[in-house]
Amino acid sequence: MEGYKIPIGQSIEALIDLLVDNFSFITKAFSNVTESGITILINIMMFFPPWLLILFFAGLAWFFSKKEGIAAFTLIGLVLIWNMGLWEPTVNTIALVLISTMFAIVIGVPLGIMAALNDIFYKIVMPILDFMQTMPAFVYLIPAIPFFGLGPVAAIFSTVVFSTPPAIRLTCLGIKQVPEELVEAADAFGSTKWQKLFKLQLPIATPTIMAGINQTIMLALSMVVIAAMIGAKGLGGEVWKAIQRLQPGRGFEAGIGIVIVAIILDRIMQRVGGKQE
Amino acid sequence: MHKISIENLYKIFGPHPEKALRLLEQGKTKDEIMQNTKHGVGVANASFYVDEGEIVVIMGLSGSGKSTLVRCINRLIEPTSGKVFVDNEDVTALSEEELRVFRQKHFGMVFQNFALFPHRTVLQNVEYGLEIQQTEPQERKERGMQAIEQVGLKGWEASYPSQLSGGMQQRVGLARALALDADIMLMDEAFSALDPLIRRDMQDELLMLQEEMQKTIVFISHDLDEALRLGDRIILMKDGVIVQEGTAEEILTSPANDYVVRFVEDVDMSKVLTAESVMVKPAEMAYYKTDGPKSALRKMKTAGISSIFVRKDRQLAGMVTAADAAEALKRGDKTLEHVMTENFDSVAPDTPANELFPLLADNNYPLAVVNEKNKLVGIIIKGSLLAGLAERGVS
Ligand SMILES: Nc1ncnc2c1ncn2[C@@H]1O[C@H](COP(=O)(O)OP(=O)(O)OP(=O)(O)O)[C@@H](O)[C@H]1O
Ligand SMILES: [Mg+2]
Numbered sequence A: 001m002e003g004y005k006i007p008i009g010q011s012i013e014a015l016i017d018l019l020v021d022n023f024s025f026i027t028k029a030f031s032n033v034t035e036s037g038i039t040i041l042i043n044i045m046m047f048f049p050p051w052l053l054i055l056f057f058a059g060l061a062w063f064f065s066k067k068e069g070i071a072a073f074t075l076i077g078l079v080l081i082w083n084m085g086l087w088e089p090t091v092n093t094i095a096l097v098l099i100s101t102m103f104a105i106v107i108g109v110p111l112g113i114m115a116a117l118n119d120i121f122y123k124i125v126m127p128i129l130d131f132m133q134t135m136p137a138f139v140y141l142i143p144a145i146p147f148f149g150l151g152p153v154a155a156i157f158s159t160v161v162f163s164t165p166p167a168i169r170l171t172c173l174g175i176k177q178v179p180e181e182l183v184e185a186a187d188a189f190g191s192t193k194w195q196k197l198f199k200l201q202l203p204i205a206t207p208t209i210m211a212g213i214n215q216t217i218m219l220a221l222s223m224v225v226i227a228a229m230i231g232a233k234g235l236g237g238e239v240w241k242a243i244q245r246l247q248p249g250r251g252f253e254a255g256i257g258i259v260i261v262a263i264i265l266d267r268i269m270q271r272v273g274g275k276q277e
Numbered sequence B: 001m002h003k004i005s006i007e008n009l010y011k012i013f014g015p016h017p018e019k020a021l022r023l024l025e026q027g028k029t030k031d032e033i034m035q036n037t038k039h040g041v042g043v044a045n046a047s048f049y050v051d052e053g054e055i056v057v058i059m060g061l062s063g064s065g066k067s068t069l070v071r072c073i074n075r076l077i078e079p080t081s082g083k084v085f086v087d088n089e090d091v092t093a094l095s096e097e098e099l100r101v102f103r104q105k106h107f108g109m110v111f112q113n114f115a116l117f118p119h120r121t122v123l124q125n126v127e128y129g130l131e132i133q134q135t136e137p138q139e140r141k142e143r144g145m146q147a148i149e150q151v152g153l154k155g156w157e158a159s160y161p162s163q164l165s166g167g168m169q170q171r172v173g174l175a176r177a178l179a180l181d182a183d184i185m186l187m188d189e190a191f192s193a194l195d196p197l198i199r200r201d202m203q204d205e206l207l208m209l210q211e212e213m214q215k216t217i218v219f220i221s222h223d224l225d226e227a228l229r230l231g232d233r234i235i236l237m238k239d240g241v242i243v244q245e246g247t248a249e250e251i252l253t254s255p256a257n258d259y260v261v262r263f264v265e266d267v268d269m270s271k272v273l274t275a276e277s278v279m280v281k282p283a284e285m286a287y288y289k290t291d292g293p294k295s296a297l298r299k300m301k302t303a304g305i306s307s308i309f310v311r312k313d314r315q316l317a318g319m320v321t322a323a324d325a326a327e328a329l330k331r332g333d334k335t336l337e338h339v340m341t342e343n344f345d346s347v348a349p350d351t352p353a354n355e356l357f358p359l360l361a362d363n364n365y366p367l368a369v370v371n372e373k374n375k376l377v378g379i380i381i382k383g384s385l386l387a388g389l390a391e392r393g394v395s
Helices: A006-020 A026-049 A049-063 A068-083 A087-118 A120-133 A138-149 A152-176 A180-188 A193-230 A235-244 A248-274 B018-024 B028-039 B066-073 B096-106 B122-132 B137-150 B166-178 B195-215 B224-230 B248-253 B260-267 B293-303 B324-330 B352-361 B380-392
Strands: B003-012 B042-050 B053-059 B081-086 B107-110 B184-189 B216-221 B233-238 B241-246 B285-287 B307-312 B315-323 B366-370 B376-380
Touching: A006 A138, A026 A087, A026 A138, A026 A152, A049 A068, A049 A248, A068 A087, A068 A248, A087 A120, A087 A152, A087 A235, A087 A248, A120 A152, A138 A152, A152 A193, A152 B018, A180 B107, A193 A235, A193 A248, A193 B122, A235 A248, A235 B324, A235 B352, A248 B195, A248 B307, A248 B315, B003 B066, B003 B107, B003 B122, B018 B028, B018 B042, B042 B066, B042 B216, B042 B241, B053 B066, B053 B224, B053 B241, B053 B293, B053 B307, B066 B081, B096 B107, B107 B166, B122 B166, B122 B376, B166 B184, B166 B324, B195 B224, B216 B224, B224 B248, B233 B248, B233 B260, B241 B248, B248 B352, B285 B293, B293 B307, B293 B324, B307 B376, B315 B324, B352 B366, B352 B380
Parallel strands: B053 B216, B053 B233, B107 B184, B184 B216, B285 B307
Antiparallel strands: B003 B042, B003 B081, B233 B241, B307 B315, B366 B376
């Protein structure tokens, strides 16, 4: 059985080499854009004193959720992070999550719409998503390195790949869930495909799409943490450093920081989606 | 030219309709075809027409193919074979894009299950059809509000469908179709969700609107009362086949087969009901002693009628038509003596209602209901007879 090894690994390496050799201009362009995006976003956030930004985030939480509890948690949580001396890595992490999520939405929502409206595309995409979601997360780190080298861009690339599936899946589900009779009514009045999409299907699918985006954000956060292994800074980087330097206390603090950020993002996003219903 | 005409329309549900079509031609029934081929027969060989300004009611038991037939008219369901013409244009031959534009122009539709958009307010729902035709927002709103008023939902325009009762939602669905100004209305059990009182109101309202709008309406109902009240003609379906087509009188008086008989037997009330129970008070009377042609004519004009009964010494003396009265006026007659005619039918109060149909059918004037002393106790017009029957029919 081991006499002949099917060259799966080799083939993939060959493919990656081919892509790196021939499409590096694309990866370079992506790299430049993303890198400056990250830098600008981080610079903006670091420009303000932490307390101001913390108040801003708490206000944002209040605005989206209309719940004092969530706003208060945001305030206290972020102050705790600041107090632990983790403000800069947290800003870093949030920036990476935001940018990855943006990419994931820009890619995922249109793909989800296409999958919902086109049966053939649906049948092609769904098995790929299943495959992608059963892959262990850090496998996605591997192809990122030859394309983008170590650093935040590679981290964002693998994060986007890892976190896009739920955006696609739930967008598709949300649109498919729009009752047939409503689509029929829209047809009966002579709507175009676009009118149907924007006036009926997307508005009705919004809560489901938001749930997908929420999942995307959560996955992005977990991946950004893992991506510390390939040079992403941020809270994950702090954990990673702590492991290497055997500082369990420091690592634990960074872990708490991650949990706080996760809870804040989750609660806010849940409200954004739920509000529509 | 008919507004809508449908020729040999078939709809078979399933992947290989040809096989089922062949079996249908061999005279197999819907159930047999279902058993042998697993294909559902929605509509089989339906042909009928609807004229401009006419209300045709399609009736039949649940599953008889009413919705399928109506959906084939605007091709929400693609017919398996057969043709649909609207204004002599072959709807079945339109491309997808042509069909879309055609629907905008010609069809308003009210759905059995409302199919309101839950994320839109009542007004936004009603405006939908205009919105996709890119009507100006101002005009859109005006027409939307007008339609909302027509269905009696003024004040609710900012509510969402989920905040309304079933009957109100149904009316929003109606308003959504009315706002469009399409020349054809397809109404699938449009009033089924309404309670009896509001239902009667909406039927009256529809008839009133129809007076001024003169739309072409295809109305589905499984309620005979409603069909009798609304329909200029009625089409009865069973297992996808049209079993009888005709006016309410034709269907009531000469049912084509047992199915129709069973359908209308609830309304065999017409044998039980008498002239007395379906007559109405005359809108206006003329008095031989005091009224001349001029005042008789004025009475007819104000009441909006074209003939008037004349009373003399507490008895029914005759009838004057508007045309004759006008003639007499020109001649300078001072009394009704020379224009009064006895050329009308009168019946006793206990005449069975089914004997009234033939009398009404070949008579443009109302029937007079007179008692044994020859006193006029009421009159019967076509509408009041059908309404009377419908009111007492069983739903
Ligand atoms: N999409 C479909 N696929 C398969 N069969 C269908 C479909 N739609 C309708 N049918 C079948 O076609 C037949 C006619 O259905 P239709 O909905 O036209 O009945 P209907 O007269 O409108 O009944 P109801 O009064 O209950 O609304 C039924 O036997 C139904 O099972
Ligand atoms: Mg139906």
